[in-house]
Amino acid sequence: MVPITHFLYLASTLFVIGLLGVMLRRNVLIVLMSVELMLNGANIALVAFSRFHGNLDGQVLAMFTIAVAAAEAAVGLAIVVSIFRSRTGSDIDDLSLLRD
């Protein structure tokens, strides 16, 4: 049987890969995909604890995470479409309207 630590290694590695993508990439589409990777890492941790404590609550919570991720992707992509309508390019460093 695979020990829980190995699932947690996988979860933390996926989370950090997503975090790196969010911090280092400037293409807004890839930043959104990296957020999905981070949510996947969190889900793996939830399901791993759920399995190893014999308690189903973690899986239900992971299900809610998937639903919230779907909502986030829908709204995020709508914002991306709106950004592309009003200006060219998808560089998130150019989007400093609220700061200027």
Next chain:
Amino acid sequence: MSGSEIVFYVFAFMAIASGIATITRKNPVVAAVWLVASFFAVAVNYVLMSASFLAVLQVLVYAGAMMVLFVFVIMVLDVDETGAAESRRPSRVGRFGYYFGLLLSGGMIVWVLLATLSKQFITPGARIPPDAEFGSANAVGRLLFTDYLFAFEAVSLLLLAAVIGAVVVARSRREREKEALAAGMTLEHMHAAGLHEHLQDQDQHEGMVAGPYAQTDFGEPSAIGHEGGN
């Protein structure tokens, strides 16, 4: 090494490698396909953790619906433009922010690994093998509609709000103008609501950088708007 361990290592490696490929690809379409591969590998890991229903959900919702949404948006936008959008120049946050992000991520993974290595999470319950019902649609559904009923309904409301919000945000200004006219708004009302802006474009002085909405151009302005302007 047992069969489940081999499956775990193969698919954990696949998930991580696909994740790295996702964040390093230049073309968003290629990145999306790698992300689908990562989602499938994660679904296999769910099965290993006896979360079969969640694995089905992962494939259906993540790899199916959500990635179709991503690819559709990339296709609707100009693909060449999204691919070339990321320039090589240093980010506006500067070198410091760049390396600080790298350091923060590295520190985070070290922290998580140290916490994991100390094995303080493992409880005696970890060795109890689950029964066959564990993680099935039956068991999860029973929990979802009893203990988590309120959260379930709240999530359905959240999805409704997200759909409406997405439609409202992604509408073009021409559509908004048309709807405003259909609702009986006059040009002055639309102007006050910021929907109709090419009247004030003329008296903006040249040095001023127009806001994102002022320079928005959705093709030809609608004929009705021009009539009203004259």
